[in-house]
Amino acid sequence: MSGNTSPIRGSDLGFKMTRRELFIGAAGLAGAGALLAACGGDKAVGPLSFGARTVDESPTKQLKALVAAYEAKTGNSVTYNATESNAFQNNLSQYLQGTPDDAFQWMAGFRMQFFADQGLLVDLSDVWDKIGDQYSESYKIASTGLDGKQYFVPQSWYPWGLHFRKSMLSELGIDPDGIYNWDDFMKMLDGMKSKGLIGFAAGDKGGWEAMGTFDMLNARINGYQYHVDLLAGREKWTDPRTAEVFKYWEMLVPYMNDNVLDLEWDGAMQLLLQRKAGAMLMGSWFGGNFKEQSDADYEDLWIIPFPEINPEHKRDTIDAPIDGYCVAKNGSNNDGGKDFLAFAGDMEGVQAMLDTGVPMTSANKGQDTSSYDAFQTQQLAVMAEAKYITQFLDRDTRPDFAGPVVGPAFQSWFKNPKDVNKILESLQAQWDALPPL
Amino acid sequence: MTPLRDSQVLKDRAISIFIGAFAMLWVFPILWTLWSSFRPYKEIRARGTFSMPEEFGIFNYTDAISRMQLPTYLWNSFIITIPAVFLTLVFGSLIAFVVSRYSFKFNVGMLLLFTAGNLLPAQLVFIPVFKLYLNIGDVVGDRRFLYDSPWGVVLIHVAFQMGFATFVLSSYMKTIPKEISESALVDGASVLRHYWNVMLPLLRPPLASLAVLMTTWIYNDFFWALVLMSTDKKRPITSALGRLQGEFVTDYNLLAAGAIIAALPTLIVFFVLRKQFVSGLTLGSTKG
Incomplete structure (x- = not known):
């Protein structure tokens, strides 16, 4: 870390929000x-x-x-x-x-x-x-x-969360609110796969889409503090805890569409819209697209927090730019x-x-949140469950690191997940080589 | 038929097939853009890129014209492109004239300087240019004197394209017999008269082909207008294409229609100057 310890504190990167505060806010x-x-x-x-x-x-x-x-x-x-x-x-x-x-x-x-x-x-x-x-x-x-x-x-x-169609889950006999931890999530993915569907729709052509998945996995496995410390350069990409994130990520790969690097985020959304995929981790902005397609599609859309992996951290962190x-x-x-x-x-x-x-x-x-529709109310509930809010990887770290370095690194990981250690070493080396701000 | 001619025919056919295949490869994206521009994004989103069309029409074009605010941005493109091309050709031909017709100590050096300037990537020099524009603005007392002004963009295009124009025109001028210049000088023509009445009429073919190329390059530029302007309403049509792109959602069918509309003016320029363009490219390739 040659002179790169930028003066960023954890609280600068993300910020804490208690449930009560949010409830007050939400109640209006x-x-x-x-x-x-x-x-x-x-x-x-x-x-x-x-x-x-x-x-x-x-x-x-x-x-x-x-x-x-x-x-x-x-x-x-x-x-x-x-x-x-x-x-x-x-x-x-x-x-x-x-x-x-x-x-x-x-x-x-x-x-x-x-x-x-x-x-x-x-x-x-x-x-x-x-x-x-x-x-x-x-x-x-x-x-x-x-x-x-x-x-x-x-x-x-x-908010960023796990989006899916309620109707597709009920066809599998799964209650959306029952998906709480990683095992529940895997069960859902297996269910989708057994029906010949894509479990987890993903696109990373733009280089930024997969950052959301990394954010959530890292926060769930290693916790909020480790995540913001990593992005601020106080923890190392070569840390075994970072490698752990990719171990879980790799478990998701068999459930993904096989053209991740050819699709931008909206390509992944189309898979969900066309009922070819079961779930997608994305920001809720695209609700408007579903609504544009038809009201029925919009009403079918639902969001839950990304599942718990490490019980110590529950589902306490969310990306909400x-x-x-x-x-x-x-x-x-x-x-x-x-x-x-x-x-x-x-x-x-x-x-x-x-x-x-x-x-x-x-x-x-x-x-006045009483005018919210069901999907918006659910977004608020997802938000309310989180104690810590992060802004998304490319807003939480140096701009000359996120886009030019992390984006291509994740893309090359998709090409060959076995290279994870090499990729992490290069990420750390490139962080160390950044000029001081 | 002799065996020799047979093999010639065979060779010609192979070449035709080869060229045909590449022509197809080249035309395909354009045809695909055209095809997509007539289809609604909604249909693509719901049923995929290769689905059969249900709706087919020019709705994307009418939508694109209004969303791009076409008159404003097209006008911006014109007031940047036309002066820039004109000035590039005037200055380029003047320099080419001097370095190729008059011999003095630095003429090769000057030609090299102008051509080498052309090799600098814009991305490398834009920060200094940007600061320079702001500083000049501060000196004049109006920050928008060059920065955020179409004239600033015109100037940078002239500076960047002049090297190439000089290079092409001076190469062409070297093919014009020296005797023409000598007789002009003997008849007592001044330097300007020599340039204006003797050389310039002979330069029409290369000027026309350069005009086509320059128009295309300058019209298609997005970079300089982006970094040297801060008010989007002053930017050229390449920026208006961005208006068809959402922050998250991009309607590629609408964008296809916009791209076709934006490409039309350069096509028109090409077809108007087509004859000169082709002769300009080949002229000077053979001597005799």
């Missing part, structure tokens, strides 16, 4: 919005620009509603700049150094801390003073940079950006987005 504090309606919305800040990290139809509708509500309330005009998410992400470093929009959409965790550390983001502590009590502590931790100040306002989240907003230091109107975020983070702004009818699991405590 009625009136929180009304109480704080006075927050945000300063006429004096003048026109500003907002950079959206999406051109997709549904989120665009939500964001435009948010902007419209802000304009209506304050009279400040907002220029809306939308960029396709991959292009936006790849170019963020230049974007922030050049002529960025005042406020922009981004992600929590390491990806935010990285840019905050370079002085490219504006300290939002005073925004948090206004809206902080609408969020549980865990969200505040996720919004905090390495220096202890807040640089991020959360918008929404989605949080999306939100930041203010860019090099923008021309920092105060305008902050003012806009104070509105976006406030229940009033959140409500404007919810009113579009596009489903969203908001980070704000004030969201």
Whole structure:
């Protein structure tokens, strides 16, 4: 570890969330919005620009509603700049150094801390003073940079879990809630296999899809702390505990489709949609695709936490990436950006987005969850079972490590699982060779 | 028929089959794109890529045109591509003219310099260029002077493509008999007149073929527009193609329709200049 011990603590990478806190959040504090309606919305800040990290139809509708509500309330005009998410992400470093929009959409965790550390983001502590009590502590931790100040306002989240079709499980006579540990899971996979189906649909063409599986296996086998320590470089990839993860992963391979590296995540989803596969570990965002196909498909979709492997760690960790907003230091109107975020983070702004009818699991405590459909309610339940929340591997570790190093390493593991030790050694060597941040 | 001719026929056939097979290989992805562009993604998602079509129509095209905001982005592409191609050809031919028609100490060195510049990968130099643009902007007092401006992208394209244009044009000029230049000089033509009235008319074929190539390259560029611009609404059509791609879900059928639409202008340029293009490629290949 030649000088690579980056100053990242466990609590920076993921964050703790107690069940009670989440329950409070989920239950929704009625009136929180009304109480704080006075927050945000300063006429004096003048026109500003907002950079959206999406051109997709549904989120665009939500964001435009948010902007419209802000304009209506304050009279400040907002220029809306939308960029396709991959292009936006790849170019963020230049974007922030050049002529960025005042406020922009981004992600929590390491990806935010990285840019905050370079002085490219504006300290939002005073925004948090206004809206902080609408969020549980865990969200505040996720919004905090390495220096202890807040640089991020959360918008929404989605959980990673085991997705399947209820009807397919009931054909096998399996109760979804009965799948609790690894043995139950294996029994389900065997059942699928005996019917000639793919047990565990997987795709890793993009290089990032399989990271979710690694996250869950590592957290289940070695626990949350080991997982975040590993990703922060405080534990070694060559540790026998890391190798253990791949032993379990290899047990899943016989149940996977044989073209893992040819499929992107949506190829794996199609297997589930077409009833060719029994289960898939993925983020719940794709519920919309099922709904687009038909309501019946959507109602058939279900999610449970990834099964327990080591009883010591139960099912206490979940990948639940949080999306939100930041203010860019090099923008021309920092105060305008902050003012806009104070509105976006406030229940009033959140409500404007919810009113579009596009489903969203908001980070704000004030969201009325009674309007959730069954699948959304189940997502909340899955989330509630977890004590620790991680952001997903490529958001939890250095960006120059996740994409260029870990992605290809997992892909080469799929090609030859027997090479695991060689792959882990090379992962560790490449981590050690990274320049200090 | 003599046995010699028989073997010639056989050889020709083998070559035809070989070429035919490669032509098929080359045409297949384009035809497949075209075929996919008429089918809805929903059908592919539910029944697989190779399923028989139930719905078939131009719905992806109408959808793509509106989602890509085609007029805006096509216009952006034009105001980047047209000036960039024009300036590249003007400057390229000027340099080629000087280094091939006048002999002075550094003319080979200069040609080498311009050609070598072409070999630098864009990914290597984009950070310095980006910082340079910002610094110039700070000096002028407007950060968007070159950065986030179509002119900045035009300039970088001119800088990058000029090497290749110079190289091609100077090679071509070397095939033009020296006597033409000598008689122009004897008649008292100035340097500019020599360039404008004598050389330029002779350069039409290579200029046309370069114009086709440059248009294609600059029009197809995504990289420079991405790193040197921050406002998506100013970016060219290659960026608009990204608008058809979701963060998680990509409708490949819609994307296929968008790709076909985006490819049309370069095809049009090619067909307009086709005759010159072919003659430009072969001219200079034989002397006599």
